[in-house]
Amino acid sequence: MDGNSVTVAMVTVAGKSGLSLGWKKGAPLVAPTPTPLLSEEDLRDLTRKERQLQFSTRRRSKTPPKFLPDWAVLDKKVLRFRGYFTEHVEGGAAQVYRIRPVVICYYLVDDALYVTEPRTPNSGLDQGRLLSRQRVPHPDGGFWHWTHLNLGMTLSLYGRHFVICDCDPFTKEYLLSEGTQLNNPLPIPTDPYNLLRQSRAESPTRTSDLRPHSAPAVPLRFKGLVLKFDAMVEEVEGRQLRASPAVLLYRPADLTVEMRQPSYFDHTEIKKFSPIILRPVKVPLRDTRRGEEGEVREWLTPRHLIPPTTVTVFGRSQMSQAPVVRPNQTLFHDPSPDLDYYTLRTPQFSATLESPLETECDRSFIFTYHVIDDTLELTELVRPGGLGGRVLSRTRVPKPKVKGDEEGAGRYSGPDFYTLNDFYIGATLDTWGRRYTITGADRYVLNFVRQHEEKVSPQLLSSLVKFFGQEEARKEKTDEQN
Known part of the structure; x- marks a missing residue:
């Protein structure tokens, strides 16, 4: 540092803006007050103009609108x-x-x-x-x-x-x-x-298992009550009579009869281990006709099962001690023009499927027709590469409407159902969109139709006679060749 040089530090003391401190040769001193560039009058004018600009009443320019992207x-x-x-x-x-x-x-x-x-x-x-x-x-x-x-x-x-x-x-x-x-x-x-x-929904005319409110209630002593009877079921196979044991269950609450094969378990386990012979159903007595208005029906009641006695269950008789079931040759109720009968054996027909696919040409089916209620069952025979088994459970199958009516599932909402007369050899059945051709029948069908020739169509009888005639001719030709 030069000896003549002076280091001055400007320090402003609060409340005393005119004082300044400096240093000279290491000793503090009071420096002279610097001369202001603006006079007091100029400072007052400047302060007045700033206030006018700050509190002016002129309008400011509007801000541009806010930008929003798409x-x-x-x-x-x-x-x-x-x-x-x-x-x-x-x-x-x-x-x-x-x-x-x-x-x-x-x-x-x-x-x-x-x-x-x-x-x-x-x-x-x-x-x-x-x-x-x-x-x-x-x-x-x-x-x-x-x-x-x-x-x-x-x-x-x-x-x-x-x-x-x-x-x-x-x-x-x-x-x-x-x-x-x-x-x-x-x-x-x-x-x-x-x-x-919707067509299958509940309607006022549909029969139901629910009892109407006006019907008398089931007595409390009948609720859950099941009467059990041991029986022997006799069936005729060809010319031989075969007997097998069975269990008859009667429920007084709804007057239904059920038949099962006997079980070696407790009676509470019958449903689990006993195959069904006859599902629970109300059994009419003898030749009681169905379907006629105003007719008084007679159903099987417990008083008809008091041994020793003989009762008829769907064309088969039950006798005293162990009630025995035998076939009844009177299958039709003569005054009724319909095919309304009771039998445990059902006609069966063989059929093939009409399909454009080559993989389905070898599929074979069996139609089982229940004349008691005009219901059908369809079963596919086991074939190489196929499982087979049930195709259609027992139900009434409606006929399709004529061409030109409603298409799709609505074609099968008509009142007509398939009957036994529709199962002649060569007939085509349209079952829910799939077409099956009847190719044959068992001999029981021919015997049954011949016994009730006046109640079936001539086309059905003639097709069966022709089919079995050709079958007999083929058998004779095969025997001659052998």
């Missing part, structure tokens, strides 16, 4: 359409095709599509999301855009064809505001399977 404007804006697609059912026993309604959503923010099917109770279908939210390629190139969508058009998404029928108010307003000419909305067709289910 993704913010279109966020959560969705076009919602309602439509349906048709699903064909291959090999369905009750329907040929299904109409499945859907909801199609189009997201404007990213041009993505989302398809879902509303869930319906007890539908048996895997409903819900059909297409996740994504952009879908357009067949003509690019992706599907909202400009491609309109009412009445078909939207093809990954092999499924959705028909757009209607839209919600927001979608309609948005499309019209963008200049789109909307077509007229279309109704969603009714599912034929739902129509079939």
Whole structure:
């Protein structure tokens, strides 16, 4: 440091702005007050002008509007359409095709599509999301855009064809505001399977096991009561009589009779280990006719089972001690023109399936016809590579309507059902969309038809005689060759 140099530090003391301290040769001193650049009058003028600018009443310029990008404007804006697609059912026993309604959503923010099917109770279908939210390629190139969508058009998404029928108010307003000419909305067709289910719903004329309110209640002493009888069931096979033990169960609460094979377990385990011979059903007495209005029915009651006695259960007699069941040759009730009879043996017919597939040409089936209530059972015979087994449980099968009526499952909602006269050799039966051709029958059918020739159609009898005649001729020719 030079000896003549002075280091001055300007320090402002609170309340005393005119004092300054400095250093000279290591000793503190008071420096002279610097001369201000502005006078006191100039400072007052400057303070007055600043206040005028700060509290001025002039208008300020408006701020520019806030900018919003497209993704913010279109966020959560969705076009919602309602439509349906048709699903064909291959090999369905009750329907040929299904109409499945859907909801199609189009997201404007990213041009993505989302398809879902509303869930319906007890539908048996895997409903819900059909297409996740994504952009879908357009067949003509690019992706599907909202400009491609309109009412009445078909939207093809990954092999499924959705028909757009209607839209919600927001979608309609948005499309019209963008200049789109909307077509007229279309109704969603009714599912034929739902129509079939509605036709089978409860109605005032449908018979039910529920007792009406006006009917007398079952006495408490009859509830849960089961009468058990040991019996021997005799069946005629050819010319031989075969007897087998059975258990007859009678329930006084509903007057039903059930027959099972005997079990070596306790009586409480009968249902679990005993095969059924006759399901629980009300048994009429002897030649009591059914189906006539005003007729007084007589049912089997406990007083008819007091041994020793003989009763008839569907054409078979039960005798004292161990009631014995024997075949009854009187199968028809003569005054009734219908095929209304009681028998435990049923006619059986062989059939083949009409199918364009070569893999189904060797499939063979057996139709079992129950004349007591005009019900059918269909069973497939076991074949190499196939499982076989039951195809159709015992039920009444309606005939299809004539061509030109309602298509799909509605074709089978008519009042006509298949009867024994429809099972002539060569006949074709349309059973819930599948066609079967009758190719043969067992000899029991021929004997049965000959005994009741006046109650069956001549076409059935002639076809059976011709079929068994050809069968006998083939057997004779085979014996001669051997």
